[in-house]
Amino acid sequence: MALDHSYVGRKYPPTAPYQVGREKIREFATAIGATDPAYHDPGAARALGHPDVVAPPTFPVVLSMAAGEQLFVDPALGIDYSRVVHGDQRFVYLRPVVAGDELVSVITIDEISSRGGHDFLTSRTEISTTGGELVVTVWTKIVVRGEG
Amino acid sequence: MELPVKRYRITRADLVRYAGASGDFNPIHWNERVATGVGLPGVIAHGMFTMALVGRAVTEWAGAPDAVVDLSVRFTRPVVVPDDEDGTEIEVSAKVREVLPGGLTWLDLTATCAGVKVLAQAKAGIRPAPGSAVTEV
Numbered sequence: 415m416a417l418d419h420s421y422v423g424r425k426y427p428p429t430a431p432y433q434v435g436r437e438k439i440r441e442f443a444t445a446i447g448a449t450d451p452a453y454h455d456p457g458a459a460r461a462l463g464h465p466d467v468v469a470p471p472t473f474p475v476v477l478s479m480a481a482g483e484q485l486f487v488d489p490a491l492g493i494d495y496s497r498v499v500h501g502d503q504r505f506v507y508l509r510p511v512v513a514g515d516e517l518v519s520v521i522t523i524d525e526i527s528s529r530g531g532h533d534f535l536t537s538r539t540e541i542s543t544t545g546g547e548l549v550v551t552v553w554t555k556i557v558v559r560g561e562g
Numbered sequence: 563m564e565l566p567v568k569r570y571r572i573t574r575a576d577l578v579r580y581a582g583a584s585g586d587f588n589p590i591h592w593n594e595r596v597a598t599g600v601g602l603p604g605v606i607a608h609g610m611f612t613m614a615l616v617g618r619a620v621t622e623w624a625g626a627p628d629a630v631v632d633l634s635v636r637f638t639r640p641v642v643v644p645d646d647e648d649g650t651e652i653e654v655s656a657k658v659r660e661v662l663p664g665g666l667t668w669l670d671l672t673a674t675c676a677g678v679k680v681l682a683q684a685k686a687g688i689r690p691a692p693g694s695a696v697t698e699v
Contacts, residue, residue, distance in 0.1 A: 438583075445583035446614040447570065450627040462628060471617035471630040475610050476585055496600075500609045502683075504634035510627075553634075 417526050417533040417558065421491055425522040426484045431544050432477050436513040439469045446470060459512070466513035473511055475503075478539040478552040481519035485537060493535070493558055501534065502555035508548055516544045524553070531560030563658035565669070565695055568619040572607055572641065573649030580611045594645065607641040612652060612680060616673055619654040620686045623669070625694025631666070632687035635673075639680045650675055656686075658696060665689055667696055 436456070443453035451458035452468045459467045486495050511517070518541070525536040539552040577591050586608055589596040597605045613635050621627050643649050652675045660668040671684035690696035 442583045445576070445579045446611070446618055448618045448621070448627075450621065452627040462626070464628065468627050470614065470627070471621065471633050472610060472614040479584075479586060500637050502634070502636045503610065503613055504632070505630075506632050507630065510630075 416528045417491065417493065417535060419526050419528075421523050422526050423523065425520060426481070426488075427520075429477070429481050429519045431516045431518050432480070434469065434511055434513055434515040434517060436467050438476075439467050439473065439511075439513055442473050442476070443470050446472075456513075464510070464512050469511040469513075471505060471507075471510075474505060474539075474541055474550045474552055477517060477519050477541055478521075478554060481521040481539045482537060482554065484521060485523070485535075493556075497559045497561075499557045499559060500554070501557045502536075502553070504553040506551045506553075508550065511541075511549060515549065517541050517549065518544055533558040533560070565623050565656045565658070568622065568654045569651055570615045570618075570654070571649055571651050572611070572615075572643050573647070574605065574643055574645055576649070577605065577607055577611065577643060580608055580614070584608065584610060586610065602640060602642075604642045604644065607643050607650075609637040612637075612641055612673060615652060616654050616671055616681070616684060616686075619656070620669065620671070620688060623656060623690070623695045624667075624688045625691035625696070626689070629688040629690055630686060631689060632685075634686075635671070635684040636682040637680070638682045639675070639678055641675045641680050652680065659685075669696070 521539045524538045527534045536555045541550045542548045655672045656669045669686045673681040
């Protein structure tokens with residue numbers, strides 16, 4: 415069943431604030447083998463002008479994935495999660511995420527298309543501080559594979 | 563303007579660690595039974611893990627952990643990770659496409675696994691540190 419194209423432009427409510435923790439950044443950096451001291455040592459991050467440890471470039475996926483849950487549980491949109499494949503991913507930064515940030519995500523459906531029996535949905539997640547400063551925008555394109 | 567190739571080994575243990583760190587517990591990334599049950603050749607790496615390694619390569623080339631202003635990829639082929647000590651390896655390479663006035667630098671990126679491209683249209687916009695691999699080329 416094709417996704418409802420009238421959902422293009424739909425914006426979901428902001429997520430609860432996410433507190434970016436120093437240990438979470440270290441855990442993520444360790445998991446991807448990123449050893450730069452600025453990911454681990456607040457002193458090294460401060461030497462680069464940041465208030466605390468810096469998150470690696472793809473860290474915001476932790477937040478954008480949580481925001482994306484809203485699409486998957488929206489019964490009216492009707493995405494069959496078991497048929498979802500990750501298509502494209504993009505991050506555009508105004509500044510890196512740092513420990514101590516309190517971030518809120520707002521997800522919007524930018525585009526829906528259907529081709530060859532498959533549906534394609536692009537979402538845009540704007541991740542801002544609770545003070546309203548936009549930090550990073552995340553685009554995710556998913557493919558919902560058709561049946562048969 | 564090729565940058566030195568980066569190679570990263572991926573084992574099942576790495577996938578479990580990444581699942582925990584990222585919060586993506588989809589069983590196709592750690593459970594052979596589920597992966598083959600949905601028609602995959604075996605357990606595959608999270609696309610976002612591959613992208614994270616690409617981000618790591620880019621920051622290493624740029625010589626700065628905070629260099630990335632834009633990073634984008636298209637996932638084209640899965641990275642299958644065998645259940646053994648060696649796992650698999652991905653190779654990340656890059657070419658400097660453009661250096662804009664003010665220093666913003668665009669890289670065209672390639673990631674392969676066993677000689678097969680696993681990403682397409684991958685690129686990064688970075689602000690490299692002085693003296694980094696990117697500014698040396």
